[in-house]
Amino acid sequence: MYTTRLYASLGIAGQERLITAWTRFRRLIREGVLYRKYQRQLDQTQWLDEAALAAYQEDAVAAALSYARRYVPHYRKSLSDRQTRQVFSWLETLPVIDKAWVRQHEGSLRSRLPTLSVSGGTSGSTGSPLMVRHDLASVIREQAFVDRQRAWASYRAGERRAWWRGDLIAPVARTDPPYWRLNKGENMLMLSSYHLSERTLQLYREALERFDPVIIEAYPSSVAYLAQYLKATGQQYGGKSLRAVLTSSETLSTEQRNVIEAVMGCRVFNWYGGYERVAAIGTCEHGRLHLLGDYSYVELAEVDGDLQEIIGTAFHERAMPLFRYRTGDTIEVATTGASRCPCGRAFPVVKTVVGREDDYVVTDDGRHVGRLDHIYKGIEGVAEAQIRQSASGEIVIAVVPLKSFNEGVRARLMDNAVERLGPGTPIRVETATRLPRTSNGKLRGVIREVRQETPSLAN
Numbered sequence: 001m002y003t004t005r006l007y008a009s010l011g012i013a014g015q016e017r018l019i020t021a022w023t024r025f026r027r028l029i030r031e032g033v034l035y036r037k038y039q040r041q042l043d044q045t046q047w048l049d050e051a052a053l054a055a056y057q058e059d060a061v062a063a064a065l066s067y068a069r070r071y072v073p074h075y076r077k078s079l080s081d082r083q084t085r086q087v088f089s090w091l092e093t094l095p096v097i098d099k100a101w102v103r104q105h106e107g108s109l110r111s112r113l114p115t116l117s118v119s120g121g122t123s124g125s126t127g128s129p130l131m132v133r134h135d136l137a138s139v140i141r142e143q144a145f146v147d148r149q150r151a152w153a154s155y156r157a158g159e160r161r162a163w164w165r166g167d168l169i170a171p172v173a174r175t176d177p178p179y180w181r182l183n184k185g186e187n188m189l190m191l192s193s194y195h196l197s198e199r200t201l202q203l204y205r206e207a208l209e210r211f212d213p214v215i216i217e218a219y220p221s222s223v224a225y226l227a228q229y230l231k232a233t234g235q236q237y238g239g240k241s242l243r244a245v246l247t248s249s250e251t252l253s254t255e256q257r258n259v260i261e262a263v264m265g266c267r268v269f270n271w272y273g274g275y276e277r278v279a280a281i282g283t284c285e286h287g288r289l290h291l292l293g294d295y296s297y298v299e300l301a302e303v304d305g306d307l308q309e310i311i312g313t314a315f316h317e318r319a320m321p322l323f324r325y326r327t328g329d330t331i332e333v334a335t336t337g338a339s340r341c342p343c344g345r346a347f348p349v350v351k352t353v354v355g356r357e358d359d360y361v362v363t364d365d366g367r368h369v370g371r372l373d374h375i376y377k378g379i380e381g382v383a384e385a386q387i388r389q390s391a392s393g394e395i396v397i398a399v400v401p402l403k404s405f406n407e408g409v410r411a412r413l414m415d416n417a418v419e420r421l422g423p424g425t426p427i428r429v430e431t432a433t434r435l436p437r438t439s440n441g442k443l444r445g446v447i448r449e450v451r452q453e454t455p456s457l458a459n
């Protein structure tokens, strides 16, 4: 909507009316009878004990497989009839699939049953996005899960909130404030993630404090940028009502979490999801990350030591069901001692969401080094940063410096990088006023250009 000609043609008040009207329309669709049914269901399923949760998962997977066997062309051919009583053995007759596979089989993965559905693309750093379809019930169910996460962060429906994500609320080319719009349909201040700079941060801060939201829902990079700036200038966020910051869509680093919590004066509730909707991780009232067992069925594949990759099976997706989908995202599951959470939920506890499996660089001696946010440990005066490795192997740490950034910080950053990557890898620290975003406005922490084969000269 934000990129339509209509939106662009309106003044700020007109844009706010349009956003409000659109939101009210969307709520009409999303928050009906079905929504309330899911909400009641999720209220209950979060308290299932281990055995009941396992039974719930088994039923949901069985229903999804049976549906696919009947209505989805690809699975009509490839999925055998249920031979055993064991649902998970039935599931495991299917191969693990990935994004490339889905792209290749897209046409035959859609249900033959006509369903009202929406499609959207997953963002990616390279190549075309993967188009995934969701039926209307899936959209509504997702809304119920998001609302449950908000409730865990002690937010109640209707309270003021700030939304600071990838929506193009103000045109990127616009240099004058405001970089935000008021959405009365949701009692929400929507802020642009595309206009952050040292010049505009004070304005963002004032807008937030004036609106005084109860929660801020944001890309980690947007809210961490503000927090870094406030910390560097010796300020604290002054909003009186803020209870929580809810982050999602980008990997949240420990450094980002620490600075947000310290400066914004509240806890961070991180959420992991994905447009494929095969897995979700939320944060409970006790600050623990939980792999949501009532959202999907997840198999964990060992990647490297304590790291595991999420392979997810959707429960209720009917327009385009995905089974055993390799997400490319890795997590670290809590060890047995820490696997129980005081909240009492049986959902497994996740120690950290590490991020994308391909968020690594290759050193001169061929090592693949991931979890690169360690490089920023103890670094101040940096609003945001990105690590890029070119095809030639050179690593550039691009940083957006704040006034307090100096040669000492640069040297420390280099030391940290050399410590992890070794002295033989060419590394450079580069400053920039702005770091590139994906088409959804997300900041990727690591970008690695794939080493190309030497092109043949024959033509």
Ligand SMILES: [Zn+2]
Pocket: 284, 285, 286, 288, 290, 341, 342, 343, 344, 345
């Ligand atoms: Zn918990």
